[in-house]
Amino acid sequence: MTKHVVFADHSSELGGGQLGLLRYLAQPSRFKRSVVVLGEGPLAGRVRDLGIDVRVMPGVSTYADKVRSAGHLQSTIRSMAPDVVVANSLPVANILGLRSGQDYIRIAYLREDLSVPSLPGRLKRLAMFKHTLAGFDGFLANSSYTASTLPRGLQGRPTEVAHPVSGTGRATCREFPTGExxxxxxxxxxxxxxxxxxxxxxxxxxxxxxxxxxxxxxxxxxxxxxxxxxxxxxxxxxxxxxxxxxxxxxxxxxxxxxxxxxxxxxxxxxxxxxxxxxxxxxxxxxxxxxxxxxxxxxxxxxxxxxxxxxxxxxxxxxxxxxxxxxxxxxxxxxxxxxxxxxTDDVTSARLDEGISRIAEAIEAGNTGG
The missing domain is CATH 3.40.50.2000 (Glycogen Phosphorylase B;)
Incomplete structure (x- = not known):
């Protein structure tokens, strides 16, 4: 049976993570794919243009907004009946992590390293590791280096490397410019x-x-x-x-x-x-x-x-x-x-493979396999 994968993002503005998601959605997939996003904007519009179901929720800017939106986000996702939910950014992972949910497999896509220089605040790190990321069943990482920065307590969970879908096509050698x-x-x-x-x-x-x-x-x-x-x-x-x-x-x-x-x-x-x-x-x-x-x-x-x-x-x-x-x-x-x-076709296929492997590992663990 074809799995239904919902991708969640905290913003409809076209940053690096959102552009990577759009490039991935433009490629063929083994999954039925949907998107839920906080805030109307270019991402939501371009997902619609691809013919993919997108649900738009109000945007958030403060921690209080995040807390208030967590239940609504959870309800919206459950209404979409997914098998897997992928948090496409740490900000949306923070919101998803505020509420537990066992109806579907939860995967966080890590696009930033989790080392001390990147997350210097001790309280922020504790909240991230003990609450936010602890609520996820598995992880995608944009490089082996990023995966290596997961804290020891989370490294035992299924983790796959899925390099970014970066807008790279088949390459050809171009002439170097003349002059300086x-x-x-x-x-x-x-x-x-x-x-x-x-x-x-x-x-x-x-x-x-x-x-x-x-x-x-x-x-x-x-x-x-x-x-x-x-x-x-x-x-x-x-x-x-x-x-x-x-x-x-x-x-x-x-x-x-x-x-x-x-x-x-x-x-x-x-x-x-x-x-x-x-x-x-x-x-x-x-x-x-x-x-x-x-x-x-x-x-x-x-x-x-x-x-x-x-x-x-x-x-x-x-x-x-x-x-x-x-x-x-x-x-x-x-x-x-x-x-x-x-290239986009290669990295998109690897993203699908990573999601499948994580889901299979979790399902096997849940059934005692």
Missing amino acids: FTIASLSRLDHSKGVHVLLDAVEHLVSNGLNVRALIAGGSAHADPRYADDLHRLADERSLPVDFLGHVDNVQEVLERSHVLALCTLRPEAFGQVMVQAMASGRPVIATAMGGPVEVLGPSRAGLLVPPGDSRALARAIRGLHDDREGLSATARLGIAEALRF
């Missing part, structure tokens, strides 16, 4: 993303006579806007060859203007889907040697890994690719081959 050697940054302008490290590296390179330019794409949503101001000031004071592009919807255009992508995060990136997008576009990646990038780039040699916060190591890596154009092209070809593991 260009480094792209595609991330939110937040201190943890380490964009200032790239600016320091550009300064090192320029002072040593290299003709380079940085393209900084990303906005300050959900970040301290003072950091973006500091980056602009730093670039102006040092007369750095940097273009600030703001938020961009089409990252492909930025990648096609670039020779390499730099991912300079100061904390472990749970996965880093911009890496895969760059690799699929034939652009080598230089990333911080932590978390998801190690998992993707380490075995494949489809990019270079540098220590976190080390602008001189980053500058050396950029210089190496600048000076060795054959090596640049060879790394690009390795990236294209590696990106085939992360």
